[in-house]
Amino acid sequence: MTPSLTLRAALVSILIFVTFILAWHLATRGIGAVQQMDPEYAKLMGVTATQGKSAMPGPLDVGAKLWEHLRRPFYDNGPNDKGVGIQLAYSIARVGIGYFLAVLVAIPVGFLIGMSPLMNKALDPFIQILKPISPLAWMPLALYTIKDSGRSAIFVIFICSLWPMMINTAFGVAAVRKEWLNVARTLEVGTLRRAFTIILPAAAPTILTGMRISIGIAWLVIVAAEMLVGGTGIGYFVWNEWNNLSITNVIIAIILIGIVGMLLDLILARATRLVTFPE
Amino acid sequence: MSDKFISIEGIAKRYGTTTIFEDLWLGMRRGELTCVIGHSGCGKTTVLNILAGLDVPSDGAVIVDGKAIEGPSLDRAVIFQSHALLPWRTVMGNVAYAVSSKWRRYTRAQIQAQAQIFIDLVGLTGAEGKRPSELSGGMKQRVGIARALSIEPKIMLMDEPFSALDALTRGTLQDEVRRICLTTGQTAFMITHDVDEAIYLADRIVLMTNGPGARLAEIVDNPLPKDRARADVHRHPLYYAVRNHIIDFLVIRSKSFAAEMTGKPFDPRHVPVVRPGVIENSSTPDAAARVA
Ligand SMILES: Nc1ncnc2c1ncn2[C@@H]1O[C@H](COP(=O)(O)OP(=O)(O)O)[C@@H](O)[C@H]1O
Ligand SMILES: [Mg+2]
Numbered sequence: 001m002t003p004s005l006t007l008r009a010a011l012v013s014i015l016i017f018v019t020f021i022l023a024w025h026l027a028t029r030g031i032g033a034v035q036q037m038d039p040e041y042a043k044l045m046g047v048t049a050t051q052g053k054s055a056m057p058g059p060l061d062v063g064a065k066l067w068e069h070l071r072r073p074f075y076d077n078g079p080n081d082k083g084v085g086i087q088l089a090y091s092i093a094r095v096g097i098g099y100f101l102a103v104l105v106a107i108p109v110g111f112l113i114g115m116s117p118l119m120n121k122a123l124d125p126f127i128q129i130l131k132p133i134s135p136l137a138w139m140p141l142a143l144y145t146i147k148d149s150g151r152s153a154i155f156v157i158f159i160c161s162l163w164p165m166m167i168n169t170a171f172g173v174a175a176v177r178k179e180w181l182n183v184a185r186t187l188e189v190g191t192l193r194r195a196f197t198i199i200l201p202a203a204a205p206t207i208l209t210g211m212r213i214s215i216g217i218a219w220l221v222i223v224a225a226e227m228l229v230g231g232t233g234i235g236y237f238v239w240n241e242w243n244n245l246s247i248t249n250v251i252i253a254i255i256l257i258g259i260v261g262m263l264l265d266l267i268l269a270r271a272t273r274l275v276t277f278p279e
Numbered sequence: 280m281s282d283k284f285i286s287i288e289g290i291a292k293r294y295g296t297t298t299i300f301e302d303l304w305l306g307m308r309r310g311e312l313t314c315v316i317g318h319s320g321c322g323k324t325t326v327l328n329i330l331a332g333l334d335v336p337s338d339g340a341v342i343v344d345g346k347a348i349e350g351p352s353l354d355r356a357v358i359f360q361s362h363a364l365l366p367w368r369t370v371m372g373n374v375a376y377a378v379s380s381k382w383r384r385y386t387r388a389q390i391q392a393q394a395q396i397f398i399d400l401v402g403l404t405g406a407e408g409k410r411p412s413e414l415s416g417g418m419k420q421r422v423g424i425a426r427a428l429s430i431e432p433k434i435m436l437m438d439e440p441f442s443a444l445d446a447l448t449r450g451t452l453q454d455e456v457r458r459i460c461l462t463t464g465q466t467a468f469m470i471t472h473d474v475d476e477a478i479y480l481a482d483r484i485v486l487m488t489n490g491p492g493a494r495l496a497e498i499v500d501n502p503l504p505k506d507r508a509r510a511d512v513h514r515h516p517l518y519y520a521v522r523n524h525i526i527d528f529l530v531i532r533s534k535s536f537a538a539e540m541t542g543k544p545f546d547p548r549h550v551p552v553v554r555p556g557v558i559e560n561s562s563t564p565d566a567a568a569r570v571a
Contacts (some may be wrong), residue, residue: 179363182333186351187380187430197376201367278412279368 021059028058043254048063057248061137065248066255080240082232084252088260094150094225095218095264098157106162107207108176110169114203120170127163135221136159139228149229161214168210174202204275212268219261234260283342283468284309285330285434289548290326290339300493301338302547305485312460312467314477317487317527318533323470324360327438330468331357337501343434353381356427358437362419364411364426368550373406374426376396381430397425401455416449424452428459435460437469441476453480454509461505474525478503479512485550486528488536494545498552499525520556 002008055199057065114121135156141151175197184194203206226235241249283306291301299322307313315323328334330341334353338349343355364373374394374468377383385393398407401421404553411419420440427435440456457480460467471477477484484499502517533541 074521177363178367179359180365182359183363185333186353186355186357187377188330188351188353190379198365201365274533275367278410279366 006207024059028056030257055069057251061248062251066252069252084147084154084237085258087232087237088256091226091234094153095222098154099161099215099218102158102161102165106165107169110166113170114173136224149231153225153229157218158220160221161218164213165210169207172206173199176202205272208275209227210274212265213262213270215268219264280323282308284344284453286342288342289338290329290336292322293337299490301493304548305495307466309466311482313479313483314469314471314481315482315485315487316477318489321490321493322486323487324438327436329469331355331436353430354433356430356435358440360438360442362423364422367372367408368413369408370398370403370422371444373422374429378482380430380547394429397429401425414505417444420444420452431562432476433466435467437467439470458551463481474522478521479509484525494547495550498550498555500552506548519555524555
């Protein structure tokens with residue numbers, strides 16, 4: 001009997017992972033002394049020059065460093081030396097606030113657009129123009145008007161989360177089946193009650209799909225935004241460690257960004273499943 | 280005309296230059312079940328939607344109980360062809376939604392109690408917690424019927440309520456709808472294209488010609504007694520006369536009705552009432568009755 005698909009897939013995943021780590025290890029390991037030199041000079045040059053060791057850290061270096069970080073995620077030794085947990089928390093908080101504000105705006109406006117063909121047509125040109133603007137293009141304007149780097153980053157998150165949610169909400173609301181609306185009409189259900197008892201549950205899966213796209217984009221953008229504004233956050237951490245020439249830390253940050261992004265997506269995927277109804 | 284509970288008065292429906300129907304007149308008495316039979320696309324659903332208040336006629340009006348209708352009302356319940364259940368609600372949730380819409384001040388317990396009565400009535404006891412996706416077609420349609428009845432409407436409007444069901448389920452549900460309509464004294468308007476269903480359920484069967492420009496050609500006065508039983512329907516001496524008359528209409532005359540009528544007077548306000556198989560003694564008040 002062949003093992004289940006999940007099991008076989010897991011085996012293949014592990015195989016790919018091990019191969020990758022092994023290749024990485026082989027590619028970055030030292031190959032012994034490359035040339036004879038004065039030991040004093042060799043000390044100055046470091047292992048990169050003397051041992052043929054790649055400047056790129058190997059998996060073991062990264063693993064060791066990661067362990068170090070995970071043991072002390074929240075230490076705070078001043079502005080340029082904070083635990084990676086603190087930096088991630090800053091980023092997540094910014095994304096959370098900007099995203100939450102975007103939800104507050106996007107869903108009501110999306111409802112309006114979806115329910116009113118007039119507003120749909122009237123707002124369409126604005127959305128079409130505003131949507132393709134890279135969220136980072138707003139940054140100078142935000143810094144100039146808000147005059148606070150942290151809040152500017154939040155604003156950028158707000159702006160980039162807005163569009164997918166708004167467009168999906170409008171689409172979901174406009175696509176609510178006529179027959180469900182007719183049920184509400186024959187029962188003389190008022191506008192507000194209809195919005196909450198028919199349109200919202202019917203459009204919820206589409207709205208949540210938009211929210212899931214938005215959280216993905218927000219997490220992509222926060223790293224870039226924090227690189228620009230500096231100070232705190234995982235994006236700033238990446239940039240700071242690059243300036244420190246600590247490639248190991250950069251790699252660790254990349255891995256952590258990936259994991260947090262995956263978790264955020266997972267949460268929204270769960271929520272989507274909760275509101276999805278089988279027909 | 281005071282015996283007309285529902286009165287369709289000269290309604291028309293046009294989309295651009297296409298006239299689906301115009302100058303449609305029909306009266307229905309209280310407690311009567313009227314079936315409309317006609318081919319697909321002739322405008323039956325449009326008529327029903329206008330009666331429900333979901334659609335507005337391009338011309339004319341519908342008077343119910345002395346008042347022109349303006350939009351949907353809780354007095355007129357609709358059983359939709361596609362059952363139109365809310366898939367995110369359970370059986371109880373769907374019926375309770377209707378109950379709570381009618382009686383806004385009911386407590387949760389009162390709502391559930393009222394909903395339960397009608398869930399039991401359609402034989403869905405035990406399935407209250409199921410979602411529509413877990414139900415068979417027949418069960419879904421039962422929920423639709425329970426939902427419509429739970430608001431205790433004065434009029435039931437049914438758009439081919441059984442057409443998506445298998446023959447066995449259809450029979451059972453027809454029996455139930457008939458029983459419920461009789462016991463509650465419902466006035467009902469039903470669309471079908473099943474001849475036997477019309478004969479079994481209806482007091483009067485309205486024959487509608489093909490569109491565009493569809494007309495109500497005739498009203499067949501059903502000779503079957505009010506307390507008919509399914510098993511005896513086909514034994515009635517006039518059953519085959521009625522059945523053949525309707526089938527003859529659907530197969531041939533629904534297409535050629537306009538041609539058939541050219542030169543003859545046709546008053547859309549007084550649709551001829553026919554009693555197939557009966558030799559008329561000209562005492563019919565409605566109009567010159569035709570004999571098939
Ligand atoms: N929005 C619309 N625009 C144009 N024609 C329509 C529209 N809705 C319905 N019709 C036409 O009206 C006619 C009657 O439709 P309907 O009442 O659903 O027929 P039935 O229920 O008898 O099958 C059909 O021929 C259909 O094509
Ligand atoms: Mg129809």
